[in-house]
Amino acid sequence: MSVVTPAEVRAVAWLARIDVPEDRLPQVAAQLDDILAYVRKLQAIPTQSVEPTSHVLPLSNVTRADQPVPPLPAEQAVRLAPDQRGHLVRVPKVVDVG
């Protein structure tokens, strides 16, 4: 039984901000469907009274002294960007002023 449709892949790809070409959608949908069909076996396990585990360590609210440390210098941080000018990261135009 097929569950994942090409339209769903298109929507999920949009959410994930990944361009998946139209002609690839059916193949990707089939692969996801294959994996999800296997994964769905999990839904048969009774878990009504089971708490979810997001994390195995019995740790919560780990705090440390609120002491400032020197930050990464701006020029070092900006140098990592694929496109930059001075201390600024360059990106394609965001606001259309025309």
Place this chain on the structure above:
Amino acid sequence: MPVAPAALTLHELREQIAAGALDPRALLRDLLERISRLNPSLRAYIAVDPERVLAQLEARLQHGPRGPLFGIPITVKDNLCVSGEETACGSQILSGFRPPYHATVVERLLQAGAVVIPRANMDEFAFGSSTETSAFGPTRNPWDPARVPGGSSGGSAAAVAADVAIAALGTDTGGSIRQPASFCGVVGLKPTYGRVSRYGLIAFASSLDQAGPLTKDVTDCALLLSVIAGQDARDSTSAPMPVPDYLAALSEPVKGLRVGVPALPSDGLDPQVAAALEEAQRVLERLGMRPVPVELPHIRHAVETYYIIATAEASSNLARYDGVRYGWRATALPAGPARGGGIDASSAQRGLLPMYLQTRAQGFGAEAVRRILLGTYVLSRGYYDAYYLQGMKVRTLMKRDFDAALAQCDALLLPTAPTPAFRLGEKLADPLQMYLSDIYTISANLAGVPAMSVPCGLSREGLPIGLQLIGAPFQEAMLLRVARAYEQATDWHRRRPALAAAGTAR
């Protein structure tokens, strides 16, 4: 013929260097010579810059620190940040990225006096079990170049097996240290979640990831673990637990210890692996350990649970790669209208959006895209409860299984992988088959417990087989103790691939 320095173990080298019997320069030259000779075909490293490594050694010799790894080269996987050195996580999208800081584990190696050799090859973002998804080409298995080294820490494992690394660090989210250790005939340990800092480990699944050693023997594993283990203020999930003396644990007796033998799903289990495990159990019994049957009823759901939780976390962690602040950015943008998925199509056609869409489409490989989409799907409205929430609940059941089983024994004995190394290309087109090669390793990550792989046999084709020991949280010392006793009673860890023997004796 004298044994070449690069073929020695970490603990042998440490003794020789401390005694003044070996110049660390001779060791590093021997290692770099082997790398330049073997790496072009093996591709255990994405790249090695001999000049920089030699300069690092000179600095260490002049200024120290003279710690327990003084002058010894340690290889690290391409997802552990090394300040100023390219660290790309096996991905195009991070190509050219030079982190401005060290991962804590790297810092600890340096504080111990080691020379860090970066860029062991890996599956892209650690998404894989074969190292075939690396954007920089696949690593070959030193035992048979037509086969994969396992993954995702395949570069680290192959490097140690081929004596182009003395010892290495890998990372393990679902088996990525243990399965390649098994495929390459080396020792690999995934510590308890929280035992080792994840600061500077490029995140795949934050609730599962741990860094750990891949080494030539169990003693080296204990030595390397004692260097990297311990709490770190920069990782709030690192545990405030004292680090025991792992080397001292090696010589503790194993007589009277209980080895838990779980009933396992056997579909896909190679009979040769099953036979090797039975023989390993007999060895442990001869050493005075007592077998105890235990139940892990939910382990057969490990792969399903994992591919929900790990992909959900990965899709969230990988959202940061947008081509803006670091890494790689696509410059070739399509001319036609971009798909908007119901969002305002005009905004998708210019400005930032096409840059995001194309950077991520071109920068990630097929498996990374698949996992991001899968993770986004299981987290999306309408599917969250059925997949992600249910996955987290089954994870609770799995953790309870391990708590119960480990209350009845001192360590569990399982296969590491269901088969020896498979051929390149064999599983690449069938993601689900690839995922199933981690069936025995995944549950330890979900339960957060420590687990290690130790060589325990060779198949008819001459390929290594590994056994897996799993312990209670923070009981790495127990695993090392049992593994060391097993290793002393057998000689599987001394078997070397023909490739490693080339030009050396051991």
